[in-house]
Every structure is written in C-alpha cells, then in structure tokens.
C-alpha cells in the first residue's frame with residue numbers, strides 16, 4: 001500500500017536533500033558555534049564533530065583521543081588536585097594571618113613552624129598533579145594543549161606557579177621554621193615575615209582565574225600560522 005508521503009511523491013532521500021526530515025519537518029542546520037560562546041545541544045554536536053576531526057588528524061594536532069571513562073577519571077584527578085591546591089593555599093593564608101595577628105607568641109611560633117614544615121611539599125604535589133592531569137586532558141581531548149587560549153593560559157599559569165613554589169617559596173621555609181621556634185621559646189627573632197602574605201594571595205588569585213577560565217572557556221581557538229594564511 002502506498003504511504004501518504006509516497007502518494008505526495010516524496011522519498012526520504014529527496015526530502016533530506018530539500019532540507020526536510022522523513023516526516024516533513026524542516027531539518028535544522030548544525031550550527032558550528034565555537035565552544036566558548038555557550039554550552040548547549042549545539043555545542044555538544046559541534047564538540048562531537050570536532051572530536052571526529054581531531055581523531056582523523058591525530059598526528060597533526062597532537063591529540064590522542066581518550067575513552068570517555070578515562071577522560072572522566074583524569075578529569076576527576078585534575079579537579080581534585082587543583083581543589084586540594086586551593087585548599088592548601090587557604091591553609092597557608094590562615095597560618096600567615098595567625099602568625100601576624102595572634103597575641104600569643106606560642107600560637108605565632110606554632111603557626112610559623114607549621115607553615116615552614118608542612119606547606120611546600122603538599123602544595124607542590126597538588127600543583128604537579130594538576131599540571132600532569134591537565135596536560136593529559138589537553139592531549140586526550142579536543143581541547144589540545146595549545147589549541148585554545150583558555151588551556152594555554154592555564155598551562156602557563158600552572159607552570160609559573162610551580163616554578164614560584166620551588167624558587168620563591170621553598171628556599172625560605174627553613175628560616176620561617178627557625179623564626180617560629182625562637183618565637184615559641186620567648187625570643188625576639190628578626191625576620192621579615194611580611195612577604196609571606198604574597199604566596200597565598202598570588203596563588204589563590206591565579207587559581208581562581210584558572211577555575212573561571214576552565215568553566216567559561218573564553219577566547220576561542222589559537223589561530224595557527226597555517227590558518228592565518
């Protein structure tokens with residue numbers, strides 16, 4: 001028996017060609033908005049297309065697509081690492097403030113000793129874990145390492161912060177512990193601890209910016225020299 005559509009002279013192939021689906025509804029064109037503008041159904045469609053493109057050009061774009069489960073697992077590690085890093089920064093800020101504002105030299109001394117003894121290693125571990133998992137996510141997803149500005153900026157920030165922990169924070173920690181011990185023992189040691197305010201302030205600001213970048217994914221793609229020609 002002839003269907004209504006066949007009676008009207010329509011076949012699904014012809015309809016698709018004309019921009020209608022098999023039921024006579026207008027097919028909406030797939031929009032290819034960039035990921036940075038908004039995240040909705042159109043984005044997930046364009047994300048899938050991008051993933052396919054990335055998979056077919058793996059070597060060119062240095063992307064090794066991860067399976068969905070692996071990506072989720074690495075993303076969890078990434079978020080937990082940077083979350084831990086932010087938490088450690090908050091702890092460092094609290095210890096610095098306790099050292100400054102407490103009236104009790106015992107508490108001041110304890111705060112500086114804790115700061116000098118416990119801050120650097122966990123902070124560096126979290127920072128390196130965030131960097132490593134971020135790099136894995138960059139290589140393993142369509143975002144790449146240097147394809148999107150928001151990823152490249154986060155990469156630069158993460159590397160700079162790791163270097164600052166090693167070069168600017170770590171070397172002074174032995175003196176801070178000594179200063180704390182002397183304070184707790186009732187002495188009046190001389191050390192300029194005012195600069196201890198900067199590590200947590202700078203790091204927390206940078207990590208907040210990095211989190212905003214990760215969520216908002218602004219600025220779109222980095223145009224390569226090839227694309228500009």
Ligand code: HEM
Nearest residue numbers: 082131134135137138141143154155158207210211214215
């Ligand atoms: C500086 C510290 C960093 C912070 C605070 C941070 C934060 C975050 C957060 C909160 C997300 C989840 C966003 C979402 O799912 O909507 C995320 C995802 C991501 N991050 Fe980071 N990140 C940092 C460093 C890095 C680095 C160094 C890289 C790579 C070089 C990187 C690459 C990525 C990528 C590619 C994703 C998306 C993963 C996906 O959705 O599949 N991140 N980041």
